[in-house]
Amino acid sequence: MRIVTLGKARDAAAASDFRQQLAYGSLLLPLALIAISLLLGLYEIRVETVAKALLSLVVPQAAEGISSTELTLILRIRLPRVLSAALIGAALASTGAAFQGIFKNPLVDSNLLGVTSGAGFGAALALLLGGTALMVQGFAFGFGLLAVMVAYAGSRLYSSAPLIVLTLMGILIGSFFTSLTALTKYVADPLNTLPAITFWLLGGLTGVTWSSLPLLALITLSGSAFMWAVRWRLNILSLGDAEALALGMNPTRLKLLIILCATLMTAAAVAVGGVIGWIGLVIPHAARLLVGTDHKRLVPMSLALGASFLLVIDNISRTLLPAEVPLGILTGLVGVPILIVLLRRSQTVW
Amino acid sequence: MRRLVCLLLTALIALSVNLSLSMAQSAAFSIQAPAELQPALSALYKARYGAAPTFVEADGDLIATNDRALRPSGMAGVPPHFLPDAFFVLARPNAEAEAFVAYAVSPDGQAALIESGFLPKSVTVTDQAGNKVEVAQPVRRVITPYSIATYLVYGTGSADRLVAGGYLGARSPVGAARMSAIDERFPTLSGYTLNQREINIEQVAQLAPDVIFTSARTAWLDTVRELNIPVVLFQGESPELLKESMLIVGQLLGPNALAHAKAWGDYYDSIFAQVVERTRDITARPSVLFVGESPLRVISGEMYQTDLIAAAGGRSASEGLTGYWNDVNLEQVALWNPDVIVIAPYGNVTPQTFAESPEWAIIKAVQDGKVYKMPSWVAPWDTPVPDSVLGVIWLAQKLFPERVTLDCKREALYFFKVFYNHALPEDEIAAVCGS
Numbered sequence: 001m002r003i004v005t006l007g008k009a010r011d012a013a014a015a016s017d018f019r020q021q022l023a024y025g026s027l028l029l030p031l032a033l034i035a036i037s038l039l040l041g042l043y044e045i046r047v048e049t050v051a052k053a054l055l056s057l058v059v060p061q062a063a064e065g066i067s068s069t070e071l072t073l074i075l076r077i078r079l080p081r082v083l084s085a086a087l088i089g090a091a092l093a094s095t096g097a098a099f100q101g102i103f104k105n106p107l108v109d110s111n112l113l114g115v116t117s118g119a120g121f122g123a124a125l126a127l128l129l130g131g132t133a134l135m136v137q138g139f140a141f142g143f144g145l146l147a148v149m150v151a152y153a154g155s156r157l158y159s160s161a162p163l164i165v166l167t168l169m170g171i172l173i174g175s176f177f178t179s180l181t182a183l184t185k186y187v188a189d190p191l192n193t194l195p196a197i198t199f200w201l202l203g204g205l206t207g208v209t210w211s212s213l214p215l216l217a218l219i220t221l222s223g224s225a226f227m228w229a230v231r232w233r234l235n236i237l238s239l240g241d242a243e244a245l246a247l248g249m250n251p252t253r254l255k256l257l258i259i260l261c262a263t264l265m266t267a268a269a270v271a272v273g274g275v276i277g278w279i280g281l282v283i284p285h286a287a288r289l290l291v292g293t294d295h296k297r298l299v300p301m302s303l304a305l306g307a308s309f310l311l312v313i314d315n316i317s318r319t320l321l322p323a324e325v326p327l328g329i330l331t332g333l334v335g336v337p338i339l340i341v342l343l344r345r346s347q348t349v350w
Numbered sequence: 351m352r353r354l355v356c357l358l359l360t361a362l363i364a365l366s367v368n369l370s371l372s373m374a375q376s377a378a379f380s381i382q383a384p385a386e387l388q389p390a391l392s393a394l395y396k397a398r399y400g401a402a403p404t405f406v407e408a409d410g411d412l413i414a415t416n417d418r419a420l421r422p423s424g425m426a427g428v429p430p431h432f433l434p435d436a437f438f439v440l441a442r443p444n445a446e447a448e449a450f451v452a453y454a455v456s457p458d459g460q461a462a463l464i465e466s467g468f469l470p471k472s473v474t475v476t477d478q479a480g481n482k483v484e485v486a487q488p489v490r491r492v493i494t495p496y497s498i499a500t501y502l503v504y505g506t507g508s509a510d511r512l513v514a515g516g517y518l519g520a521r522s523p524v525g526a527a528r529m530s531a532i533d534e535r536f537p538t539l540s541g542y543t544l545n546q547r548e549i550n551i552e553q554v555a556q557l558a559p560d561v562i563f564t565s566a567r568t569a570w571l572d573t574v575r576e577l578n579i580p581v582v583l584f585q586g587e588s589p590e591l592l593k594e595s596m597l598i599v600g601q602l603l604g605p606n607a608l609a610h611a612k613a614w615g616d617y618y619d620s621i622f623a624q625v626v627e628r629t630r631d632i633t634a635r636p637s638v639l640f641v642g643e644s645p646l647r648v649i650s651g652e653m654y655q656t657d658l659i660a661a662a663g664g665r666s667a668s669e670g671l672t673g674y675w676n677d678v679n680l681e682q683v684a685l686w687n688p689d690v691i692v693i694a695p696y697g698n699v700t701p702q703t704f705a706e707s708p709e710w711a712i713i714k715a716v717q718d719g720k721v722y723k724m725p726s727w728v729a730p731w732d733t734p735v736p737d738s739v740l741g742v743i744w745l746a747q748k749l750f751p752e753r754v755t756l757d758c759k760r761e762a763l764y765f766f767k768v769f770y771n772h773a774l775p776e777d778e779i780a781a782v783c784g785s
Contacts (some may be wrong), residue, residue, distance in 0.1 A: 043685055072709060076709050077709060124562070132698070217507050322668075
């Protein structure tokens with residue numbers, strides 16, 4: 001809705017317009033980065049080869065003349081990995097932004113209710129029992145959901161201050177599962193199982209193939225679509241429950257739906273990529289610095305920035321050294337200095 | 351008159367009984383030994399029977415010698431040593447002689463020799479972390495929190511001195527059953543809280559060990575040093591270091607253990623020499639990728655398996671990596687394009703995992719069907735334990751089937767008989783080796 005303004009207000013409106021264009025335009029960034037990421041890798045593949053391989057998905061004849069090794073590497077190794085990185089980054093960043101809005105707390109990410117801690121324990125347990133990669137993903141997803149269900153059920157016992165109680169239960173359940181994970185690491189065989197658990201907990205997309213992608217894509221895309229649809233309602237939720245009720249919304253139901261959606265997205269993301277920290281916390285802040293706190297612009301920007309950031313990090317992780325650098329290490333090392341630079345350039349954060 | 355005759359007769363009978371008794375005591379078996387060994391043998395015999403032994407020039411029941419030419423070979427293994435380079439050979443079955451031999455190599459026999467000055471009262475070794483450790487002899491009680499060091503003790507034939515230890519590879523039901531078959535004391539020995547990370551210090555004090563064998567990376571060394579128990583540190587991440595660690599254990603546990611340690615070193619050298627001989631003219635070594643608990647987790651160049659692959663005549667594809675286990679992605683494996691993939695004995699990755707995956711079909715080893723899972727009996731054959739010589743044999747046989755004639759099953763039967771004094775079930779080891 002355009003309001004006719006004069007003087008300083010007109011500049012503010014122009015700035016707001018620019019931010020809106022930036023927020024929606026930024027969605028092109030992950031797509032561009034996906035294309036660039038397909039060209040990067042330890043195995044040298046020429047640009048034309050990559051282009052022809054991608055074309056062969058539509059037109060099979062285009063794949064003539066490409067060696068099967070290169071074709072497999074592009075279509076079965078790089079493509080699913082790059083897509084997973086984009087999806088996971090988008091999922092973690094948007095759920096972080098949503099939680100920061102619902103809980104009116106700039107210091108939280110989607111692990112507030114314990115989903116990442118629960119998923120970490122599930123994966124550690126599966127590795128301790130000697131399970132396959134599929135079992136590890138399944139356990140991680142299941143225990144992530146379990147953690148949040150327990151936290152939510154616990155908070156329903158107190159109706160006086162639901163938000164605070166929910167936060168508290170989430171923290172308690174999260175630390176409970178963290179302790180359980182520590183127990184798993186303690187009893188694990190130190191020569192083989194313990195390093196496997198540690199590597200998994202640091203986050204990585206090493207063995208991602210097409211088999212991991214369908215569920216992740218389904219959950220992330222539908223979850224992001226839901227977040228997109230309710231993004232302006234997040235503005236109202238962040239005003240407080242009383243205001244939201246007065247404006248005709250049902251804040252309890254909406255919060256429940258958003259928490260459910262965010263939990264599913266985070267659980268799926270962690271099940272595939274391990275524990276990747278900092279994205280849910282830092283990316284929404286970076287997005288706020290660029291487009292402001294209006295969730296109508298913040299949610300698209302978080303999605304785009306989260307996907308792009310994790311794509312860049314994953315590219316570094318898989319091309320820097322012959323061995324993979326865990327993602328959880330790089331997100332912190334790279335993300336925190338970037339945020340400090342962004343903070344220095346801006347006056348307001350929240 | 352009749353009383354006198356009765357007295358005389360009784361005296362005669364008593365005398366003859368006495369004589370025959372004493373003759374029986376010292377004539378139970380005869381020892382044939384060169385002059386230089388006779389004082390030590392006398393000291394041993396006296397400590398055991400309280401009398402002097404019967405030495406003969408030839409055709410003795412028990413032969414003691416330091417002539418290496420008289421050493422038995424093959425499955426008879428390492429003869430019992432009572433002094434460095436001096437050993438026993440039983441000329442004919444004789445229960446008393448066998449008991450004496452067992453006594454001679456036991457800590458009690460060692461104590462007798464120490465008392466008479468034939469063996470030192472204490473031994474000082476330089477362990478593999480560079481510390482000089484003095485250990486009083488004889489060592490009767492050993493604990494090995496380092497689960498690899500336990501097998502060093504077994505490999506030197508001194509498992510009777512073990513009172514507690516960690517056992518690598520014996521957590522699974524199969525491994526535990528096999529280890530129980532080798533050593534019936536295994537359930538008791540493995541039932542303590544001992545490992546590299548943490549130790550129950552009061553349990554250790556109660557066990558009252560004479561020496562502790564552990565790894566250089568152990569966390570609790572300071573606490574245990576308070577108890578004034580000698581701690582010997584091991585770090586055997588290469589075949590040379592493994593030979594050294596066997597010799598350290600041998601030096602500390604008596605002449606018999608030392609003989610076994612040297613015999614193991616000789617056995618390893620002979621296997622290595624055989625492989626070198628048979629693959630002398632091959633310039634392009636096959637590139638081997640060694641994976642662990644997941645298909646994309648590979649060894650680094652600093653791990654023991656790299657040297658194991660080199661000893662078997664191959665070259666590790668991932669020798670450029672550093673540290674411990676590394677995660678890599680398939681692009682890196684495609685760059686290496688290994689000729690052979692070897693899967694570690696632990697974990698649940700199988701050659702099936704590689705064959706079924708369309709992504710791995712681009713790798714030469716998978717295309718040629720050369721993906722193998724290394725076998726193991728109890729301790730994994732890719733870790734720095736004495737059993738790893740069998741890992742070298744198995745891998746050499748897989749890499750060069752037409753050139754290397756070492757047979758995994760035959761060598762495993764020999765190895766376990768000689769170094770563990772255990773007869774492996776033939777069909778089981780054939781099935782294990784056949785993979």
